[in-house]
Amino acid sequence: MTYSMFSSDAPHPEASSLTAFSANQLDRQAEHRDEEAVEKALNTEGTHILAFTEERLVLKHDGQVLDPLFARYELKDLDPDWDEAVLLGYRPNGEPRLAVPVRIAADDLASHYKPADMRSLWRELLLEGEILGEAAQGAALVRWNRDNRFCGRCGAKMESRIGGYKRVCAACEHTIFPRTDPVVIMLAIDEERDLCLLGRSHHFAPGMYSCLAGFVEPGETMENAVRRETLEESGIRLGRIRYHASQPWPMPHSLMIGCYGEAKSSEIHLDAAELDDCRWFSREETLAMLERTAASGNTTPPLGAIAHRLMRDWVDWKR
């Protein structure tokens, strides 16, 4: 076999594809967005639309099936704000997919509608695969547009352009583009002792442990962000950093960047303001926690979470 710079010793060729929200297959046609494209998509027969009331996706349900796809005429009762419609992209068959905020509050929805936030859609398996990915894209964009009704520079009204992918101030012409917040999430590994570092935030469910994480800040590299956050939260110093997987995280619009970090110290100094607990775990204990069989009752985030992926792939790593 000839050498390839793309070969890897990781358990999967692309761990990102195994995370929740990652399976969006829409053709975004990012270079060809314009006003005409949105109007044309809205008027194309067969177009389906995702409807959002604030942070929540509206699902139609008839008692058995949950369906997030609305035809345009089906949205009348929900008072859609068409000026804020988002053109997500095109299905492989050419069918456009859009998202639109509706002005009816979640509490006022009729009983044959069910509103659900992104976390519930994933955790309760209300949606899966491609459509869950499309909902994530829609949720992020609807939220960003909603958070930018007014111009940050002059306070005047901003208007949506090119299908929700640009906003322009009607007064000063200040122009902004959708926001995605890079977050580093990392599993520190002590290779000599064969241990990984997990922590508990104050808001976690009892017994749940996960990877440490934090926002990448302006003016730092990904590797420096991983080392800084780990040091700040746990007191553990890291050496080399290895990127492993990424995940779109629509709460509200993050990009999770999952890495392994080489532990260069072992004594934990907990940041009690951030964490409830932080400890080293063996491979066996981590596996039991992932599989919900740990004698301690401790658990991890569920399958689909990038933290789960980082832990699982470390456990499965060929050595």
Place this chain on the structure above:
Amino acid sequence: MTYSMFSSDAPHPEASSLTAFSANQLDRQAEHRDEEAVEKALNTEGTHILAFTEERLVLKHDGQVLDPLFARYELKDLDPDWDEAVLLGYRPNGEPRLAVPVRIAADDLASHYKPADMRSLWRELLLEGEILGEAAQGAALVRWNRDNRFCGRCGAKMESRIGGYKRVCAACEHTIFPRTDPVVIMLAIDEERDLCLLGRSHHFAPGMYSCLAGFVEPGETMENAVRRETLEESGIRLGRIRYHASQPWPMPHSLMIGCYGEAKSSEIHLDAAELDDCRWFSREETLAMLERTAASGNTTPPLGAIAHRLMRDWVDWKR
């Protein structure tokens, strides 16, 4: 030698550290920012401050030396806006480092000041190493604060908090945090033909070729963003993706994520709206372009640019 998941076949243990703007060593104390910290830092003897007029850093110069570090009293002539001061972090000796926007326009500065944008600071070697990294952090945060004077949700005034790392609306309490835009920048490699794919934007200097690049969009993984942007701009399909390096890019506040992509097709279909030209280059030609010795006169971005790093490390890759 025992196996380590952190060993790599790349030419450098951490290519990110070889990019411009990456050498910031400030201790950000990100978990401990509060109003007292800013006030205390401003009143600490020996504190130095970076001053920005719009996008540009103000340098003191006496005809020979350029100095970006102001003591507080030295800023009086420049009309600093202390309400918008940013606490960047602490030097290894404990000395706080701040950034502040000044209200004097670049054109109105006295002749012993020189304003310079981030690109000039780097390209003209006006600053290097740690201080260039500190300037990048300051530029990104000053710009973000300036772009968010007013609340995107209600249009009322926003106020800076915890040293420029948070803004809160005085009317509706909507709270926002600094923005960092993830951008994928990638070198597509045809391993069989031993070629890499480079393009020219319309705005490039004559003869300059670089990596393709584009913003990561809400709802996609890093790998999918790399494949999408490459396909959209060049028509080339990519398979496996390998992360290589990242770089803070303060124009105004991006995180460049540098990757290699495994080319799965060879026929280029140029997006003429985006690119002036796009071609396959041999290793020898790429090396000559990097070293400014190409017979064609073609060149690459200079040392310090992540695109330069991706090209150079591919040329130097052990096979």
